[in-house]
Amino acid sequence: MMKExxxxxxxxxxxxGSLFSFGLVIISSMIFSRYFLKEDYGTYKQVMxxxxxxxxxxxxxxxxxxxYFLPRVKETQxxxxxxxxxxxxxxLGAIFSILLxxxxxxxxxxxxxxxxxxxxxxxxxVPLLMLPTMGLEGIxxxxxxxxxxxxxxxxxxxxxxxxVALPVVVFQGNYITAIIGFVIASFIxxxxxxxxxxxxxxxxxxxxxxxxxxxxxxxxxxxxxASLWGILISxxxxxxxxxxxxxxxxxxxxxxxxxxxxxxMITGACATVLSPIFSRMSYEKVDFExxxxxxxxxxxxxxxxxxxxxxxYCLIFADTLMIALYGQQYEISSVYFRxxxxxxxxxxxxFAPLLINMGKVKFYSNVxxxxxxxxxxxxxxxxxxxxxxxxxxxVSLICQLSKIFILLIGVTKIxxxxxxxxFPIKLMGQILLPSTIILFIERYLFVDLLCxxxxxxxxxxxxxxxxxxxxxxxxxKINYVEIIRPLFVKK
Numbered sequence: 211m212m213k214e215x216x217x218x219x220x221x222x223x224x225x226x227g228s229l230f231s232f233g234l235v236i237i238s239s240m241i242f243s244r245y246f247l248k249e250d251y252g253t254y255k256q257v258m259x260x261x262x263x264x265x266x267x268x269x270x271x272x273x274x275x276x277x278y279f280l281p282r283v284k285e286t287q288x289x290x291x292x293x294x295x296x297x298x299x300x301x302l303g304a305i306f307s308i309l310l311x312x313x314x315x316x317x318x319x320x321x322x323x324x325x326x327x328x329x330x331x332x333x334x335x336v337p338l339l340m341l342p343t344m345g346l347e348g349i350x351x352x353x354x355x356x357x358x359x360x361x362x363x364x365x366x367x368x369x370x371x372x373x374v375a376l377p378v379v380v381f382q383g384n385y386i387t388a389i390i391g392f393v394i395a396s397f398i399x400x401x402x403x404x405x406x407x408x409x410x411x412x413x414x415x416x417x418x419x420x421x422x423x424x425x426x427x428x429x430x431x432x433x434x435x436a437s438l439w440g441i442l443i444s445x446x447x448x449x450x451x452x453x454x455x456x457x458x459x460x461x462x463x464x465x466x467x468x469x470x471x472x473x474x475m476i477t478g479a480c481a482t483v484l485s486p487i488f489s490r491m492s493y494e495k496v497d498f499e500x501x502x503x504x505x506x507x508x509x510x511x512x513x514x515x516x517x518x519x520x521x522x523y524c525l526i527f528a529d530t531l532m533i534a535l536y537g538q539q540y541e542i543s544s545v546y547f548r549x550x551x552x553x554x555x556x557x558x559x560x561f562a563p564l565l566i567n568m569g570k571v572k573f574y575s576n577v578x579x580x581x582x583x584x585x586x587x588x589x590x591x592x593x594x595x596x597x598x599x600x601x602x603x604x605v606s607l608i609c610q611l612s613k614i615f616i617l618l619i620g621v622t623k624i625x626x627x628x629x630x631x632x633f634p635i636k637l638m639g640q641i642l643l644p645s646t647i648i649l650f651i652e653r654y655l656f657v658d659l660l661c662x663x664x665x666x667x668x669x670x671x672x673x674x675x676x677x678x679x680x681x682x683x684x685x686x687k688i689n690y691v692e693i694i695r696p697l698f699v700k701k
Contacts (some may be wrong), residue, residue: 239465240535241375248539252457253325255464257333259448260310260317266441268306268337269344271430276569278429279421289411290419292349295426296342296407303341310334321452324387331669339396343403353410362406366399432571439578443613446585447606451599459599465536466543466550467603470524473517473554491567503625506564511634513558515690516540518641519679521672525551526649527671530657534664549603556614559632561621573620581613604628640686645672648678 275295280288285454314330330438350359377383452460491502524531527542528551535545565574585606592601622629652674656667683690 212322220432230645237371237375241379244277248458249462250325250385252461252464253323254327254388255461256321256326256452256457257329257385258321258390259445259452259464259638260330261333261336262323263441263445263448264306264310265337266342267434268302268341269437270298270302270427270432271432271437272302272426272432273345273348274566275426275430276345277352279426280352282418283419283421284410286415286417287419287421289408289414289416291421292395292407292411294419294421294423295345296404298423298426299341300338303338306337306341307334308611310337321449323452323457329385329389332386333393333629335393336396339393339400343399346403346407349410350406355410358406358409362399365402366395368397369398371560429571432575436571436575436578439575439582439688442582443578443585444609445591446582446603450589450593450602454593454597455599462540462543463546463599465540466532466546468547468553469550469557470517473521476513476516478556491665502564502568503627506560506621506632507634509560510558510632511637513560514637514641515688517554517558518638519645519675519691521551521554522642523649523672523675524647526646526653527657527668530664530667538596545600553610555609556611559614559618561614561617564624565617565620568624570620570624572619577613577616577620581609581616584612585609637688640688642683644682644686645675645679648675648682 272295276292279291283291310514311331311334314327314334317330318324318326346362347356347359352358360363370392371583373389373395374388377387377391381387398493448460448463451463525548528547529541532544532547533541562574565571565624568630588609589602592598592605618629649671656662656671662670682688
């Protein structure tokens with residue numbers, strides 16, 4: 211088993227890349243929100259929505275195959291295995307690009323936005339370039355080279371910002387200009403990813419892999435089914451809001467309905483690092499309660515310490531954040547942002563790598579099927595009865611919380627513990643209760659009484675919150691040193 215400290219360092223590198231990535235995404239969103247009309251910004255976001263929705267279909271669950279199979283094969287067979295899966299991505303990327311180009315009029319019709327026809331056709335080369343980059347994190351994590359994930363992420367996101375946002379600012383370009391820039395940046399990412407995919411095994415002798423295409427699909431297709439239903443769960447609200455409320459409301463929804471970056475950054479990094487570890491443990495048939503549960507508990511506690519203080523801060527100052535990031539016209543986005551933040555209290559739980567690599571893919575898939583059907587039915591009913599975009603987001607929130615609850619029941623059976631043992635209840639209370647009290651007082655002081663500029667309010671409130679929270683940590687004996695120490699102490 212990999213040492214925990216080593217896991218912490220590996221997670222740090224993945225998180226660093228994700229943090230940098232999110233920062234650049236926010237910068238580009240701030241630029242587009244100010245330089246585009248709401249209609250044009252909504253169209254650009256719809257292009258990304260279509261791509262990210264269909265991406266799940268065309269990846270066939272294959273990105274996770276790297277971290278599942280590579281820990282189980284000889285190092286000499288790794289190069290052949292990587293080549294096999296990458297070749298599948300090339301084929302799938304070509305099919306995706308062709309279909310996106312051909313069926314762009316139909317997609318534009320479904321989403322009731324004629325501008326999407328040209329926008330999607332200009333965007334159509336992206337899948338061919340980006341699908342072969344999929345799964346890079348799984349390869350580099352397996353070989354404990356997550357530092358290169360951070361390097362790759364930083365380089366590619368810088369190029370995306372330069373190619374997408376810079377022409378908009380300098381040349382007063384429109385959303386088509388931004389999309390062309392995205393295509394150029396995708397080509398750069400494509401070249402770099404292909405090099406990094408083979409870097410960990412470039413000096414090894416190549417042998418034919420024992421893993422067949424049949425075995426790869428036997429693993430990945432059930433994940434595809436789960437991912438398809440999962441994308442229906444996560445994107446149903448985007449579809450209904452886009453179709454029934456127009457691209458103006460969709461622009462407001464898109465800016466607000468985002469996951470707090472640190473949640474995705476930290477949980478995604480943990481999932482990337484833990485997936486090959488859980489795969490290896492499952493393959494070696496270790497005692498799950500004795501070997502796996504301590505890792506689960508340690509990761510959950512550290513993640514809660516990092517995420518909960520930030521989530522509660524953003525929840526209370528959501529409207530101020532939206533105005534600061536996107537302008538006064540997007541203050542309404544804070545309604546959607548707060549709903550997403552409530553979900554973030556639970557999405558920090560790293561259950562997917564555990565369930566998938568412990569052989570519970572069918573259960574994982576069936577839960578997604580059930581929840582997806584419920585989401586679509588309930589959101590459609592809300593459109594026909596309540597007819598409010600907020601109602602759609604509320605339905606989505608309730609259904610996603612239900613999904614997490616059901617999946618956690620599956621986790622208890624694997625780890626052979628009761629449900630409440632999964633949660634560090636005492637730690638959660640020590641973080642959330644004092645933080646909430648501090649932040650409500652700060653909001654009353656800085657927003658209601660002093661009425662400062664939004665950026666000054668955010669700066670003053672955050673600095674004072676950090677100082678007061680530090681006092682809480684000392685008083686409650688909440689230890690952050692255990693998280694930071696591995697980054698500076700070499701084993």
